[in-house]
Amino acid sequence: MVSTNSHFITGGVRSGKSAFAEQLVRQTAQQTNRKMYYIASGVAFDDEMKQRIAWHQADRTSLKWTTIEQPTHFATLVNRIPKDAVVLWDCVTTWLTNEMYVQLDDESMQWQHVERFQQRVEEAKEWCRHLNEQHIPFFIVSNEVLDESKYESEEVEFYRKQIGLFHQWLVSFCAVAIEMDYGIPHYWKGGK
Amino acid sequence: MHVIIGGAYNGKRKYIAKQLEGQAVDWCDDLQHSNIENEHAEILVITDLEKQIEPFLNEPEKEVAETFFYKIVKNGFKYKSIYVIIEDIGRGVVPIFSEKRKLRDVLGRLYQLLFAESQTITRIWYGIPQKIK
Numbered sequence: 001m002v003s004t005n006s007h008f009i010t011g012g013v014r015s016g017k018s019a020f021a022e023q024l025v026r027q028t029a030q031q032t033n034r035k036m037y038y039i040a041s042g043v044a045f046d047d048e049m050k051q052r053i054a055w056h057q058a059d060r061t062s063l064k065w066t067t068i069e070q071p072t073h074f075a076t077l078v079n080r081i082p083k084d085a086v087v088l089w090d091c092v093t094t095w096l097t098n099e100m101y102v103q104l105d106d107e108s109m110q111w112q113h114v115e116r117f118q119q120r121v122e123e124a125k126e127w128c129r130h131l132n133e134q135h136i137p138f139f140i141v142s143n144e145v146l147d148e149s150k151y152e153s154e155e156v157e158f159y160r161k162q163i164g165l166f167h168q169w170l171v172s173f174c175a176v177a178i179e180m181d182y183g184i185p186h187y188w189k190g191g192k
Numbered sequence: 193m194h195v196i197i198g199g200a201y202n203g204k205r206k207y208i209a210k211q212l213e214g215q216a217v218d219w220c221d222d223l224q225h226s227n228i229e230n231e232h233a234e235i236l237v238i239t240d241l242e243k244q245i246e247p248f249l250n251e252p253e254k255e256v257a258e259t260f261f262y263k264i265v266k267n268g269f270k271y272k273s274i275y276v277i278i279e280d281i282g283r284g285v286v287p288i289f290s291e292k293r294k295l296r297d298v299l300g301r302l303y304q305l306l307f308a309e310s311q312t313i314t315r316i317w318y319g320i321p322q323k324i325k
Contacts, residue, residue: 146199147283149242149292164201164318171318179317188320 003132007190008170010142011180018056018090020180021139025088028137034086038067039077041095056090071098075123078130085136092142092170095124096162100155111158121166128173140170144179193268195306195325196277198316204277207316208237218271223263234272238264242279242299249294257301264306276306280315 007024011017029036044050057067070077072095081087089095099120100111110117131138146164151157171177176190198204216233221240241260248256268274282300287293307313313325 144199146201147280148285149279149281149287149295150200161201164199164203168201168203168318171320177318177320188317188322 003128003173004175005135005137006128006132006174007139007176007178008142008167008174009139009178009180009185010144010167012144012182014182015180016183017141017143017180019059020178020183020185021088021090021141022059025086025139028086032086032137034084034137035082036065037081037085037087038065039070039087039089040067041071041089041091041098043071043094043098071095072102073120073123074127077127081131081134081136083134083136087131087136087138088141089138090141092140092166093145093163096121096159096166100159100162111155117162121162124166125169125173128170140174142167142170193265193306193310194273194275195303195310195313196275196316197280197303197313199280202316203319204279204316205239207319207321208275208277212237212275220267223260223267235275236268236271236273237275237277238267239277241276241302242281242295245298245302246291246295249291249298253294253298253301256298257305260302261305261309265309276310278303278306 007021009017009021009024025036028034040053040056042049042053042056044053068077068080099117100109102110104110104113110120128138128140142163146160151160171189174189177188179186179188196204196208212235215235217235217237218233219237219239221238221243223238223244245256245260248259264274264276278299282296287296307325310325312323315322315324
């Protein structure tokens with residue numbers, strides 16, 4: 001199934017992908033009179049990250065956004081988005097990192113329990129399908145991280161594989177798939 | 193010769209397996225010990241060059257690249273067509289370990305030879321093909 005009103009936007013670091021996605025969301029909000037919802041998956045674990053989040057927040061002050069902090073666990077998000085919303089999720093790579101490092105009761109990490117981890121990935125897909133069924137337009141931002149050689153670390157390779165598989169799913173599910181190259185969008189799938 | 197290039201975990205194999213569905217194909221992930229399974233196969237798919245090149249990184253860059261290029265061509269003689277699946281690893285941060293840098297250099301040289309030789313080059317981005325030659 002391909003969703004009708006969804007965009008997947010990816011690119012390298014500082015490629016302008018977030019700004020481009022936000023612009024698309026603003027356009028959609030204005031044209032269809034929808035409320036803008038921002039699903040933020042970034043967690044501030046140091047000062048630089050706090051600064052980065054502050055910049056992104058300042059970028060969004062000019063128009064009314066509702067921000068939902070959602071680092072993990074997308075099953076809990078399903079009923080929090082109203083039908084007249086347009087949704088921006090930024091971004092997939094931080095979310096996947098967060099899901100990997102959810103600490104369990106026995107102090108192991110969630111990525112070490114593959115079935116449990118996969119369940120969380122399925123929940124995120126389910127959330128996308130839910131938005132689609134509700135005809136809520138959504139825009140998903142991610143990073144290009146797979147253009148370098150293999151890592152020795154099992155953890156990093158696990159992460160790279162999961163990112164690759166999830167991106168493949170997003171590209172097949174979303175109506176439009178865009179790769180940003182320093183401000184210039186390349187439409188791999190779907191038109192403008 | 194046809195080249196399929198893309199980042200890791202982008203669905204390159206899945207794409208080519210689907211393209212060649214129903215045809216007799218030999219898959220080769222080791223050019224040294226190519227175990228040809230299907231006598232009647234007309235298509236050869238070569239994978240895992242990154243892994244195969246690793247033991248030869250102490251030798252001169254250009255020679256290793258050329259040796260592998262000829263191995264690929266030689267292995268392909270008895271087939272009607274060869275597909276080479278390669279991983280694009282030249283865009284990340286410059287690796288801290290010299291072995292890793294060397295691997296990128298050798299592969300880059302080998303990819304240039306393969307690109308020059310092949311009739312088609314397809315880049316795969318999360319399952320979507322883009323003809324670049």
